[in-house]
Amino acid sequence: MRFSVGCEIQYDVSEETTLILNVEAQHGEGQEVLDEQFSISSGVPAESHIVPETGNRYRRLKLNAGQHLISYSATVETRPYFGDPALIPQVPIAELPFEVITHLSPSRYCQSDKLGRFAWRQFGNANGYETVTAICNWIYENVDYLEGSSDGSTSAYDTFTLRAGVCRDFAHLGITFARALGIPARFVSAYAYDLTPQDFHAVFEAYLDGRWYLFDATRRCPIDGLVRIAIGRDAADSAFATYFGQLGGPAALVRVERLDSQPGTDWTVAAVSLSSP
Amino acid sequence: MRFSVGCEIQYDVSEETTLILNVEAQHGEGQEVLDEQFSISSGVPAESHIVPETGNRYRRLKLNAGQHLISYSATVETRPYFGDPALIPQVPIAELPFEVITHLSPSRYCQSDKLGRFAWRQFGNANGYETVTAICNWIYENVDYLEGSSDGSTSAYDTFTLRAGVCRDFAHLGITFARALGIPARFVSAYAYDLTPQDFHAVFEAYLDGRWYLFDATRRCPIDGLVRIAIGRDAADSAFATYFGQLGGPAALVRVERLDSQPGTDWTVAAVSLSSP
Amino acid sequence: MRFSVGCEIQYDVSEETTLILNVEAQHGEGQEVLDEQFSISSGVPAESHIVPETGNRYRRLKLNAGQHLISYSATVETRPYFGDPALIPQVPIAELPFEVITHLSPSRYCQSDKLGRFAWRQFGNANGYETVTAICNWIYENVDYLEGSSDGSTSAYDTFTLRAGVCRDFAHLGITFARALGIPARFVSAYAYDLTPQDFHAVFEAYLDGRWYLFDATRRCPIDGLVRIAIGRDAADSAFATYFGQLGGPAALVRVERLDSQPGTDWTVAAVSLSSP
C-alpha cells in the first residue's frame, strides 16, 4: 500500500532550546520510504541519526528564540505481512531471541509486574494471537476513549483503575497485559490512515511466532493502514518530540493519504506485521 | 586491579522453569576477564548471549524440577580511568551522542518526569561531576539504608517519600535526579570489593564529559573496587536472575577478593570510569 | 444469638508506650453486652472512653518496658434485624440523613473518587441491596484471598489492581465501590463466629433503606454471626490497636463461641443489620 504522510509542527521558542524530533517514517523491509522532505522555516541545521537496533530516526535541532515551522512529508510504500490469526502461537520464553526478551520487562508506563494476577486470570486460557486479541477486546470494552482524561504521567496502572484514556494509554495497557503473560510487547508510534481526527497515533506490537504483530485496542483505524515512525518500550522513549528548554506547546498538523487504490486498509481481519521475521 | 569474583546460587525448582541469569562479568576495555568458569550441578545446557550494545552477558537455562546449584567464578582485571572531579563538565543535550540520549528517559523505577522540580531546586546550581556528587551526598544524608524496607515494586518515587531503601533504591533515586537534570544515567549491577555483608551490589553511572562515571550513594564500598556485571535503564532490565515458572527463593552466595596488592580500592576521591570514552 | 467472645494480646514493650485498644464489643440496640471482663497482667490503669457518635470503645494504656498480657472476654447477645434483600432500596442522596452523608466521602484506604467509572459500568444497573450484593460477588470472584499479599499501606486502589488481599482489603474495596455509586458505606471490625483460623475480622456496612446492612465479600463466615467492635471510615480509624512508642509485634489470640442453640448463624440469605434504624 502506498501512502502520502506528513506533518507540520510550529514552535514558539522563548529561549534557546534543543529539540529532538522523531516524526520520520522508518525504512525497512516491510516499509519503504520512496521519497521524503524535511524542512525547517528558520533554516537551522537538523542533525539526523538512525538507531541501528530499532530503525528509529531522530532529528536534533538547536532552536533559537522565535517561531519555527517544521515540515515533513513522505511517500511510503508498506508491504505488510498478513498472517492467519488462528495459526500464530506464542513463543516459549526458552525459545525467544535474546534481543526480544528485554520487551518482557516492565517500563515507565507499563508496570507489568503489578498486573500479572489480573492478566493471568482474565487472559490465561487463551494462546498466542488469540491472547492479544482478547487483551484488545477487553481494553476496548472496559476503557473509555476520552480525550483529556489522561496526561503525560498517566501509566497503565492508572488507566487500569480509572478506565479512561487515549491511544497511548490503550497501547500501554495492552503492552502491560502482554508482558505480564510472557509475551514480549513494545510501543509503536505511527501515521495512521483513516484516523479521525487526524493526529499522530500510538499502537503496540506483540512478538508472536517469530514476528512483531501490530495491535490497536482503540479500533479507531485499520491496522494495515499504519506507517511506523518509532518503536520503543513505551511512550517514554518513543515521543515524537522531546525538548530541553522553553517553548510554546506545539501546534501539530498531521496528514495521511492513501495513494493507491488496491484493496486493503479496510479493517482486515488478518494479523498484520511490518517487521521482518 | 585484579579481583577474584564469583557466586553460588541454589534453586529449588518445583516445575519446569526457564531461568535467565546475568551474573557474569562484562568484557571490555576497562575490564578484562582473564579466566572464568560457569557450571551447573545438574549439567543442563546453558545457552549464552552477549548483548552488543551493552556488553551484558546472559545465560538461559531450562531447569527441570529438583535442585540446581549454579556456580560462577572469574578472575577479572579492571583498568579504571581516573578523572579529576573538578574537571568533568556536563555535556549539553545538543552535543550528547544519540545512543546516550535514551538514558534521559524515565523508566519503570526512575520516574524522572515527576521529580524534576525538586531536582532543579536542590541541585540546579551545581555543574557536571559536582552535581552528581551533590545528588549522592543528598541521598546518603536523607535516605536510610535499611534492609527489608523496600521490595521489587519500590520505585524512586516511593523511596523519595519513604526515605528508606537498599542499594538498588539508592541507585534508582540517583539515576532519577540525574536524568531530571538532563544528565544521562544508567543502572549498574556489580561485584563489589569490600562490601559487608557480601552480596550483589547496585550502583549507577552518569554520562559526563564523554564518559560514563560510576557513583554509589550508599558509601558502602570503594567505587574503584567494582567489577561490572550489567548496565541497564534500571533494575527492570539488569536483574541478576529472571525466571518464568515456579522456584524457591534462591540462596545466593557472593564472593569478591582482591588479588593484587597495588594501591587503590581504598576510597579514592578521583572520578572513576570503567567505560571507554 | 448469644456469643462468648474474647481475645488475649501480649506485648513486649521496650520503652514507655501509649497504647490505644479498641477490642471491646459495642453496646447498642442490636447488640447487648451481658457481662465482660478486661484485665491487664501488669495492672496499669486502663482509661476507657466511648465515642458518642459511633459507640466505639477505646482503652488507653501507658505501658512501661516489659511484658504485658491483655485479656478481654464478654458474653454478647446480638439481635440482628433480618430484612428481605429484594425489598431494600437505595436512599436518594436528597433523602439521606446528614450524618450518613459523610460516609460517601473517599478516605485513606477507600479512594472512591478514582474508581467511579468502573463502578458505574460494572454495577450501575443494579439497585439497592442487589447492588452491594453484586459488589461482593465481584470482589469474591476477582480478588484472591491471600495472607501476606497486602500490608498496612495497601488501599482499595492497590487491591483493585493487584487482585489479592485479606479481609480488610476486601472490605475497603467494597466500601469504595459503594461510595462511588452514591451508597454510604463504612468499615466494621468484628468478632466473627465460625471464622477459620480465628482472628479479628473486617467487613463493611452499607446504608440502605434507612439501616446499615452488613456485607462480607470474603464469604469466610456467616454474616449473622458477627459481634461488632468498631465502625469507622476505614481501617485508619478502626484499628484494634494503635500505639505510639516501641513494642514487639503483638501475638493476638481471638476466640468466638456460640452459646445458644437457636437456629441462625448458618449462612442466612437474609439481609442482616445490627444497627437501629
Next chain:
Amino acid sequence: MRFSVGCEIQYDVSEETTLILNVEAQHGEGQEVLDEQFSISSGVPAESHIVPETGNRYRRLKLNAGQHLISYSATVETRPYFGDPALIPQVPIAELPFEVITHLSPSRYCQSDKLGRFAWRQFGNANGYETVTAICNWIYENVDYLEGSSDGSTSAYDTFTLRAGVCRDFAHLGITFARALGIPARFVSAYAYDLTPQDFHAVFEAYLDGRWYLFDATRRCPIDGLVRIAIGRDAADSAFATYFGQLGGPAALVRVERLDSQPGTDWTVAAVSLSSP
C-alpha cells in the same frame, strides 16, 4: 474583628442534581455570626443542617435543570485567642482528649503513615508550636504555589514529590507532617481577609496545649483574618460544594471585607485560635 463575607455561585444544571453546600460561616465561641442571608435565585428549598461535633453547616438543594444563582452574605465577629508561640507545648498522646485522637489517623489526602521517616528526621527536634511553624516554613520554602499544578485527586504524597500545589495541597501536607509526628491536625476551609485573588481558602489547625491553633503554610494572608467555614479530616469532607448529578463547573465569586478598624489582621506573630479550649 468584624468581617463582611459572602459568595455568589452560579450553577448551570443539565439534569436534576442534589447539591450539598458548605459555605456558611461557623457559629461558636471564637466566631459569632451577627447576621446572614442565604438565597437561591430559583427559590428551591434549601434544607439546612449543623453537625454537632464540628459545627459545620450544610445546605442540601435539589436543583432542577436550568440556571441557579446562590448568594450568601454574613457579618461575622471573630474573637481570636492569641497565644505566645514560645509557650505552647505539644500534648502527649497519653493526655490527648479522646475525640482529638482521631485527627492522628491518616486520611484520603493526608497519608501520614507514609511520611513519618521524613517528618521525624526533619522536624523531630522541635517541640509544640515550634514544630508546626517549622513544618509551615519548610512547605513554604520547598513547595511552589502554582495554580493548575494539582487537581482533585492530588494528595500530600504527590505534593511532597511534585513540590507544587495550591492552598489545599499546602494544608494537606502540613496536616500530614503534623500527624506523622503525633500532633493532631485537621483541615479548615475559610473566608480569608486580604487574600489576592479573592477565593475560598484552605488552611489547617494543629492541636497544641489544649487548643486548635491555625496555620497557613502559603503565607498568602494574615492568619487572624480568617472566618472558618468548615473543619474536617481533609478536603474530602470539607468541600464547599458536593453534587450528585450533572452541572456546569460553577463560577464562584468570593468576598471578604474588614468592617472595623481596630488593629490586628496584619500578619500577627502570635499563635491564633478560633476554637474554645
